[in-house]
Amino acid sequence: MRGLGDACLERWADRLRAASAGQTPLRLCGSGSKDFYGQSPCGEIFDTREYAGIVAYEPTELVVTARCGTPLARLEEILAEKGQSLAFEPPHFGAGATVGGCVASGLAGPRRAQAGAVRDFVLGVKILNGQGELLNFGGQVMKNVAGYDVSRLMAGSLGTLGLIAEVSLKVLPVAVAEQTVCFELTQDKALDLLNRWGGQPLPVSASAWSEDVLHVRLSGAAAAVSAASRTLGGQRVDHEDAYVFWRGIREQQHVFFAGEVPLWRISVPSTSAVLALPGAQLIEWGGALRWMRGPDAVADRAVRRAAEQGGGHATLFRAEQTLKAEYGVFQPLSAPLARIHRQLKHAFDPQGIFNPGRMYPEF
């Protein structure tokens, strides 16, 4: 018996084949909550929200399979009912955020340094290619090394390699206990402490420093959290306030993110010294993620050079389209990497119909 979903996928397959035949660029889009991210979206809008719903959820297998258009909030609700969650704590950036967009953007939230990134939890995907073929990679099991790991490759690919129709994710139990503590510290002291704590078996599940205040969240077994809270010291934050604070960091509703000044996302080793850049900074991920509000005049080269010298990279995360076009959103790739990227894009999407130019202008 064929479900409604099959009919939807058949229609999508027809549309993709037509787009391939006419070399019509498509702009894959859920609710558009992450339209701001990446190079300017272009092409005919392809709304993925129609294909929605949880395909399978087995709490004891730690796996959930959902269709691309499933609202992320709905998925999180269903997991919460069983005391589980997406450990990478994805940002929604809008009420309608979808599972497909979550995986395609590859963005993780405050828990990333401890738990891992989106790709670390992707177990399998079904994608539609330009020929309208439904291709299945990975699966619903924790370990799977049959063939190249195409499913993890989809995380963060910004929809440029194919249409993610369905995804299987590893889920984890919600921590039994949680406690946030805060400290008044300068940035260099905060970085030093975060790195020292990182080397110890402490259940630090998130950290955020801005304007000389460091917040640290502990999650785990009740005994471990209270023991760690004693070890760390600092001022304990009320649970409700902590919830609001971390949601504000995840969703960029914290006051640091307010206003129209361009926002840079700088990914460096946690041990990188304070980056000498002219804008205000907010530090996450134990020091490995540095957000910066750059004054408009800041040359991208200074930011990118600072990131590269530290062994990382910088993304122009939020900015006017003109600025993005001028600076490029993502750090330029080395010549051999750029070549592999172009060839991979061609291997998956020979007609160039999927979100062209969304990641790098040249493909």
Next chain:
Amino acid sequence: MGIDGSSALPGPVFDKDDLLAQLGKVLPEGCLLVDEEDLRPYECDGMTAYRQLPLIVALPDSEAQAQAILRICHARKVPIVPRGAATGLSGGAMPHRHGLVLSLAKLKKIVNLDPVARTAVVQPGVRNLAISEAAAAHALYYAPDPSSQIACTIGGNVSENSGGVHCLKYGLTVHNVLRVRGLTIEGEIVEFGNAALDAPGYDLLALINGSEGMLALITEITVKLTPKPELAQVVLASFDDVTKAGDAVANIIAAGIIPAGLEMMDRKAIHAVEPFVNAGYDLGAEAILLCESDGTPEEVDEEMARMTGVLKESGASGIRVSQNETERLKFWAGRKAAFPAIGRISPDYLCMDGTIPRKNLARMLKAIAEMEQRYGLRCANVFHAGDGNLHPLIMYDANVPGQLDLATAFGGEILELSVELGGSITGEHGVGIEKIVQMCAQFSPAELEVFHALKRAFDSDGLFNPDKAIPTAARCREYRLIRDSAGGADHSAPGGA
């Protein structure tokens, strides 16, 4: 070369003498092997059933030498088979008859270990365990611990995306590697990932992990180090029924516990191991579970109490908690020695590596018991129960004509059933040469074509580790023809056993 002798590559199109002369110019003396007696040790990896002498073995001792080798070989279209410690169990490092084996055994320096950043930069020939040994002084370790960790190299671990007995909580190799530096087939230096937690562009680092030496030659790796837990304790639970043991695993997960290790062994495995190791396993049990908890003493106390409670409620017939580190290691010793223990009671064995959704474990074990009867071969089962990765160990005697074929067919049937039950033909050992036929059961022609296209994006001439891991379309057509004419799911044992 395929098991059946077919190869997607034509025969040698280069002049061997010229090749040797060029390689001789870039490699120190003794680093180029060509005589049969020198090549012999390289004819297979841990999958000893398949052997092939290479044309040449090269042992560079620097990235620059490896680069020179690749440039010379690429210009002449010489196939390259990268090789680490050759502990692989799927024939991934089996040589190509017209190719060069590029051994990374001499690249074994720990380049840098940064205790504050909790990372180590290592060359590919560094042994897995050597990283943890070097990090121990800083109370850190490298988490993935395949059973071969004394011998296997980190380069091989990345190539296979190796697991171990602690990966439910600590992840696979792909979760513990930050950066891989390597060489393209043309000999260009390329870096996947970096010193930070993510990198711009596609996640090529995820692709390199588990790529079985088919996309790039690895020359340096940055791994993540993990703080050593203050305490670890293991509970050893016996069950009089494998289904109960399987349910106990599901109940632990349902209780919101992610144990540091969660392993199962069946009766045959227990009986093979216990006389060999004296781990204290219950010989009367149908299955045993090893469940480990680690963390602070408070955390371990709390978790052990919850875990033993769940095990009791799930019908465990016996429960023992390790009282000290010596006892904990003793309990684990049996599990870690399972493969050699089987080697002791059987002249040869094949180790399978399928993964299945855990709920299908009882069905799989029942099917295996039926296959034992049908093929007339014994099979012991060890199971990474936490992540659904089953290692059936099929015992056979290679000196009895026909037994290897029987064992191979037996294994193939288990893998096909793994796919049918919603799993995969390989969880951590890789496809290599061994499971290449079963790839046709797991993937459609269109999916396999994506793999081939992806491979061409890195290596357009198909020179890196040719004919491994991804079967040709022709190979799969043949496979489907044979399978369909045999009546699909109605498997019949060859030889009518």
